[in-house]
Amino acid sequence: MASSRSLNRLSVTIKGGHGGSLEVARARILMMRALFLALYCVVAVRLFDLMIIQNIDLGEGGEHINVSHFIDPEQDLKVRRADIVDRNGVLLATSLKAASLYVDPKYILTPERTARALSEMFPDLSYDVLLKKFQKSGRFVWLKRGITPEDQANILKIGDPGLGFRDEYKRLYPQGTLAAHVVGYSNIDGQGFMGVERSFQAMLEKGSDLTLRTSLDIRFQHALHAEIAQTMQKFSAKAGAGIVLDVQTGDVLGMVSLPDFDPHAPTSSPKNTQFNRVTQGVYELGSVFKIFSTAAFLETQKNALSVTFDAREPLKRGRYTIRDYHPEKRVLSIPEIFMVSSNIGTALMGETIGAEGIQSFYKKLGLMDKPDIAFSEVGKPLYPRPWRDINTLTASYGHGIAVSPIQLVRAVATIVNGGYKVTPRFVLPESEERGQGTKTRLVSQETSDVMRSLMRLVVTDGTAKQANIEGYDIGGKTGTAEKPGKKGYDRKKLISSFVGVFPMNDPQYVIFVMLDEPKGIPETHGYATAGWTAVPTFARIVKRIISFQAIKPQILHNNDFSQKQSVSNIVYGGQE
Amino acid sequence: MKTNQLVFCFALLFSVLTGFLLFVVSQRVQSIERDIRTVDKLVDNEKESLRVLTAEWYYLNRPDRLEKVILDAQESLKMSKVRPLDGSIFMSENVLDNRVIPHPQMKPLYVTHKKKETPVFQYNKKEKSFGDLLNGLEMGNGE
Numbered sequence: 001m002a003s004s005r006s007l008n009r010l011s012v013t014i015k016g017g018h019g020g021s022l023e024v025a026r027a028r029i030l031m032m033r034a035l036f037l038a039l040y041c042v043v044a045v046r047l048f049d050l051m052i053i054q055n056i057d058l059g060e061g062g063e064h065i066n067v068s069h070f071i072d073p074e075q076d077l078k079v080r081r082a083d084i085v086d087r088n089g090v091l092l093a094t095s096l097k098a099a100s101l102y103v104d105p106k107y108i109l110t111p112e113r114t115a116r117a118l119s120e121m122f123p124d125l126s127y128d129v130l131l132k133k134f135q136k137s138g139r140f141v142w143l144k145r146g147i148t149p150e151d152q153a154n155i156l157k158i159g160d161p162g163l164g165f166r167d168e169y170k171r172l173y174p175q176g177t178l179a180a181h182v183v184g185y186s187n188i189d190g191q192g193f194m195g196v197e198r199s200f201q202a203m204l205e206k207g208s209d210l211t212l213r214t215s216l217d218i219r220f221q222h223a224l225h226a227e228i229a230q231t232m233q234k235f236s237a238k239a240g241a242g243i244v245l246d247v248q249t250g251d252v253l254g255m256v257s258l259p260d261f262d263p264h265a266p267t268s269s270p271k272n273t274q275f276n277r278v279t280q281g282v283y284e285l286g287s288v289f290k291i292f293s294t295a296a297f298l299e300t301q302k303n304a305l306s307v308t309f310d311a312r313e314p315l316k317r318g319r320y321t322i323r324d325y326h327p328e329k330r331v332l333s334i335p336e337i338f339m340v341s342s343n344i345g346t347a348l349m350g351e352t353i354g355a356e357g358i359q360s361f362y363k364k365l366g367l368m369d370k371p372d373i374a375f376s377e378v379g380k381p382l383y384p385r386p387w388r389d390i391n392t393l394t395a396s397y398g399h400g401i402a403v404s405p406i407q408l409v410r411a412v413a414t415i416v417n418g419g420y421k422v423t424p425r426f427v428l429p430e431s432e433e434r435g436q437g438t439k440t441r442l443v444s445q446e447t448s449d450v451m452r453s454l455m456r457l458v459v460t461d462g463t464a465k466q467a468n469i470e471g472y473d474i475g476g477k478t479g480t481a482e483k484p485g486k487k488g489y490d491r492k493k494l495i496s497s498f499v500g501v502f503p504m505n506d507p508q509y510v511i512f513v514m515l516d517e518p519k520g521i522p523e524t525h526g527y528a529t530a531g532w533t534a535v536p537t538f539a540r541i542v543k544r545i546i547s548f549q550a551i552k553p554q555i556l557h558n559n560d561f562s563q564k565q566s567v568s569n570i571v572y573g574g575q576e
Numbered sequence: 577m578k579t580n581q582l583v584f585c586f587a588l589l590f591s592v593l594t595g596f597l598l599f600v601v602s603q604r605v606q607s608i609e610r611d612i613r614t615v616d617k618l619v620d621n622e623k624e625s626l627r628v629l630t631a632e633w634y635y636l637n638r639p640d641r642l643e644k645v646i647l648d649a650q651e652s653l654k655m656s657k658v659r660p661l662d663g664s665i666f667m668s669e670n671v672l673d674n675r676v677i678p679h680p681q682m683k684p685l686y687v688t689h690k691k692k693e694t695p696v697f698q699y700n701k702k703e704k705s706f707g708d709l710l711n712g713l714e715m716g717n718g719e
Contacts, residue, residue, distance in 0.1 A: 035592070038596075042596075042599065046603075072655050090634060091630060091631060092625060094630070094631050096624070096627055096628055099625050174631050174632075174634040174635040174638070175634070175635075175638055176637065176638065178639070178640065218639060219639060221639075222639035222640060222643075226640065226642075226643070228665065267655070402662060560696040
């Protein structure tokens with residue numbers, strides 16, 4: 001009413017000199033009214049937009065709670081750790097966003113109720129510990145890291161303003177335990193603790209634009225893992241290990257150390273499961289070392305294949321006596337010594353080569369030094385210092401010198417690939433053609449050829465007949481070593497191993513299988529030696545590889561490697 | 577005086593209009609920025625979902641799991657365990673016969689001469705060629 005009266009008063013017309021001023025005032029008031037009206041309209045439209053239109057958009061999900069709206073926007077999310085894949089792009093490790101729960105004790109409204117609700121939701125968070133955390137003086141306390149979206153939604157339903165979330169990256173290993181020792185693991189703060197995760201920490205933490213491509217092939221890995229685990233169970237072995245190496249490039253296609261651990265919860269497994277038996281563990285591997293002593297003999301002696309050694313009696317040197325496991329009790333040629341795995345014959349070969357010759361050859365093959373590989377867990381070989389004469393004899397058949405399986409396969413790859421140095425690698429370069437780069441020759445081509453024949457001989461006529469797969473030229477060498485105990489070597493505790501190569505006419509893969517303390521079973525007549533344990537395991541692994549790699553069999557009549565290389569000539573001088 | 581008032585009115589109108597336009601532009605910019613943020617967030621969410629799905633794909637395709645699934649379904653699917661080919665099933669080319677396989681002999685579709693005793697092509701009827709065996713029915717004998 002008052003307003004209308006004032007307006008009525010404005011409608012009064014004043015004649016004279018002041019009439020113009022009144023008109024101006026009226027016009028100004030009108031304009032101000034229009035201006036304020038327009039402003040109120042703008043504010044009303046804006047409010048309508050914010051409250052009605054945008055509110056409809058937010059509520060579009062119906063009853064679903066969009067948990068991303070409740071993530072602390074002020075957080076400083078770390079760079080996502082790079083993915084790790086195998087050589088074919090199969091995902092081995094990735095980082096996924098996961099919310100982590102924290103509490104701001106200042107804003108906790110109902111500590112008891114909230115603590116009870118949380119402890120019911122997460123049994124690992126106890127009520128009293130939560131209450132204690134709610135009473136802390138600080139403004140930020142972690143409660144649980146890496147929770148699922150479902151749990152996050154349930155926590156929001158508690159409705160306590162003191163609870164908050166921060167996004168973090170959680171490392172996930174889709175292959176589980178399968179490649180645990182190769183890939184390793186990292187914690188929630190992005191710190192690599194083992195394997196590739198640790199070895200390539202600097203590269204991985206650079207971010208998700210990168211993808212680290214390992215040399216691993218998950219199919220090879222599975223073949224190794226499944227077969228070694230099966231054999232371990234069958235022979236109640238304490239541990240097992242295996243590796244598949246590309247003899248040309250040195251790519252580690254598979255590497256297994258059992259028992260293994262879950263990389264998602266590494267601390268829940270016993271500590272010794274994290275021990276990498278392939279790269280960290282050093283073992284006296286026994287007769288597989290005859291590959292190197294025989295190669296050394298061929299390299300250093302003239303007409304080496306025509307030499308024979310007397311293996312009729314155990315070899316006595318000082319207070320030591322060297323015996324054969326399966327005594328032939330006759331004079332043996334070099335191929336026969338290798339084929340029947342004669343310790344006496346090999347020791348005599350070592351004696352002929354001499355301490356310096358054996359040591360320098362082993363050193364050349366990288367058996368005396370810590371391997372120079374890009375991997376964090378690497379063991380150092382053990383050998384006697386000072387080196388005495390008897391050590392030359394024992395080291396020639398793999399006793400008194402302990403190396404890691406990766407060192408062994410590297411040296412075997414060098415022997416069979418034509419004599420070129422091989423460096424095992426776990427990560428593939430960005431681009432590389434096979435056979436690229438300069439090669440360093442360590443062993444002569446002739447020695448390499450003869451050694452391949454001899455290794456083939458072990459499978460066709462020697463101690464590893466169970467590794468013979470018709471149509472495929474497989475070669476190798478068995479090794480059964482007694483483990484050192486408190487009073488010398490313990491005859492009941494064995495390390496049974498087999499190192500095999502195939503195909504022998506054009507070697508591609510060197511495969512090593514090792515079993516720690518296998519126990520004999522009735523099926524093997526109580527034996528737990530390599531021929532009964534590691535060799536059949538190797539054969540099963542090779543059968544799997546042949547299947548998934550679709551490797552064609554050799555046509556025996558034309559391409560039998562053993563025929564081609566005249567093994568019978570080597571062993572029996574042409575007379576069978 | 578009138579001119580001044582007109583100028584003032586126009587200036588005021590202009591400033592109000594400009595202000596309004598600026599307000600509209602500012603609102604539009606804010607709205608677009610909000611849209612961009614929303615789209616960015618959606619893209620990020622989709623990328624994250626893709627990462628989760630990729631991880632899940634490889635988790636479900638673990639070799640040990642696939643092997644177990646196949647073994648479980650072995651009987652119902654009539655599948656057998658993959659084994660390498662036995663080399664002995666292949667034979668050497670030396671074992672193969674060196675005989676030359678005769679070329680198939682084709683007969684004409686029709687003959688112009690109706691005389692039966694004078695065939696166009698001569699061949700030994702006793703020894704049928706490989707071509708006859710294959711094509712005899714389709715080609716007919718020209719009669």
